[in-house]
Each structure stands twice: as C-alpha cells, then as structure tokens.
Amino acid sequence: xxxxxxxxxxxxxxxxxxxxxxxxxxxxxxxxxxxxxxxxxxxxxxxxxxxxxxxxxxxxxxxxxxxxxxxxxxxxxxxxxxxxxxxxxxxxxxxxxxxxxxxxxxxxxxxxxxxxxxxxxxxxxxxxxxxxxxxxxxxxxxxxxxxxxxxxxxxxxxxxxxxxxxxxxxxxxxxxxxxxxxxxxxxxxxxxxxxxxxxxxxxxxxxxxxxx
Numbered sequence: 001x002x003x004x005x006x007x008x009x010x011x012x013x014x015x016x017x018x019x020x021x022x023x024x025x026x027x028x029x030x031x032x033x034x035x036x037x038x039x040x041x042x043x044x045x046x047x048x049x050x051x052x053x054x055x056x057x058x059x060x061x062x063x064x065x066x067x068x069x070x071x072x073x074x075x076x077x078x079x080x081x082x083x084x085x086x087x088x089x090x091x092x093x094x095x096x097x098x099x100x101x102x103x104x105x106x107x108x109x110x111x112x113x114x115x116x117x118x119x120x121x122x123x124x125x126x127x128x129x130x131x132x133x134x135x136x137x138x139x140x141x142x143x144x145x146x147x148x149x150x151x152x153x154x155x156x157x158x159x160x161x162x163x164x165x166x167x168x169x170x171x172x173x174x175x176x177x178x179x180x181x182x183x184x185x186x187x188x189x190x191x192x193x194x195x196x197x198x199x200x201x202x203x204x205x206x207x208x209x210x211x212x
Contacts, residue, residue, distance in 0.1 A: 012175075016183065017092060020193045024152045026173035027159050033152060038144040039136070041088040047136060048080035055135060061128045087133065092187045095150040101130035102137055153189060160196040174201050181206045 001008035014022075025033040036043070053076070056065040067079045090098050100107050100119070106127060107119040122130055137145060145151070160171075178201050180186070180194060186207075194203055 016180070016186075016190045019178075020190055021149075023174065023193060023197060024156050027156050027171050028152065032147075034147055037147065037149055038140055039087070039091065039148055041084045044087060044136070045077075045080045045084040047139060048083055049076060051135060051139060052076055052080060055132070058131075060131045063125050064128055083132065086129075087136070091149045092189055095153070095189060098133055099150060101133045104134075106130045153193070157192060157196050160200060171200055177202045177204065179204045179206055183207055 001011075021033075021037070025035075038044075038047075052068065053071070055061050056068055064079070068076055087098075094109075096109050097107075100109065105119075106122040108122055109119045111118075174197065178194070178197060180203070184207070186194075197203060
C-alpha cells in the first residue's frame, strides 16, 4: 500500500470475530460490552474443565464420558478444548441452534442461520450437546448471559438500523473504512454485521474471485 499510494498508516489488521466484537463495543458502548465474552473459547475451556466431572454420571453424557478415562486431567483438558472449539464455532455459524437448545428445544434447524428452515430432532447420540450447552449457561451470571455473542449481535444490528441514528458518523468510534481482505468464506453472522456497518462506514470487499 505504501509503495502504491505513498503512505500506509493507522491500519489495524485482525480476524473477523475479534473485529466484530470490537464493533459491538463501539456501537453499544464499552460499559455494555465487556472486553471479552464469558463464552469465548479460552474461558469456556476452563469452565468445561470444572464442569465436566460433575456431569459425566448423567445418562445423556454417556457417549462422551469414556473420553475422561479414570479422571486424568490431561484427557479432561483435551476434551474441554475440543468442546470449547465446537461451541465457539456454533456461536459464529449456528447461533440459532444454541438459542433453541437454551430454550430446551433439542432440534437442529436446516437452511441459513436465522432462516425459516425445517427443524429436525437432535440425534439421540448427540443429545449431550444441547444438555452441555444448557449446563454451561446455567453456570453464568445474568450479566454474563446478557452479554453473550448472540444477544449482543441482535442489539448491535438493531442499533445500526435505527433510522434516527443513520449517518456516516453517528457512531464516531467506528472506523471510517473497513476492508474485508482475502476471506474465502464469510459466516452469516459476520456478513450481517458487515452489511449493517456499511450504512455507517465505507466497506471494501477484497475477496478472491475465480472468474475472469
């Protein structure tokens, strides 16, 4: 950029999930959005480390109880890391599933996230996933639940779409320009956020395109 245009400064490069979380803070206020979520991958790993031993005696968790072996801490950490990664992916790609599970509906919705697709029951061998998500949520304070990624995402979209707040600098903490660079796959949640931000910032999509 500096060679082409003579200068490149004040540029922040980060992964989409971290950028979107910072955008939540810029729009909703730092007091309303913590620096990190209680359900981010790392804190969730340690919550699972503490939670798993108390759950494994329940019949619904039988499909995964064998991974804990004889209580070996290293195996429990490995399982907690895998599960935290799984739920982190769900928060980005299938927050609608997690919302159903939190409400006690053990279903998997087909079609795009947030769409009106059909809902199939979670297979019997996978019922431990909704049960574990509910157990994770039950260990959180109300203030932590109110700042979950799914809740903040809807509040963020609503704020950006409020007609009274329309305008390029309605949220001065937002960057003036956003460049989505080199991303070959964009989660629906991230695309929703970028689309809403486009009414307030310049958004450039620099994505690979195989056409001529």
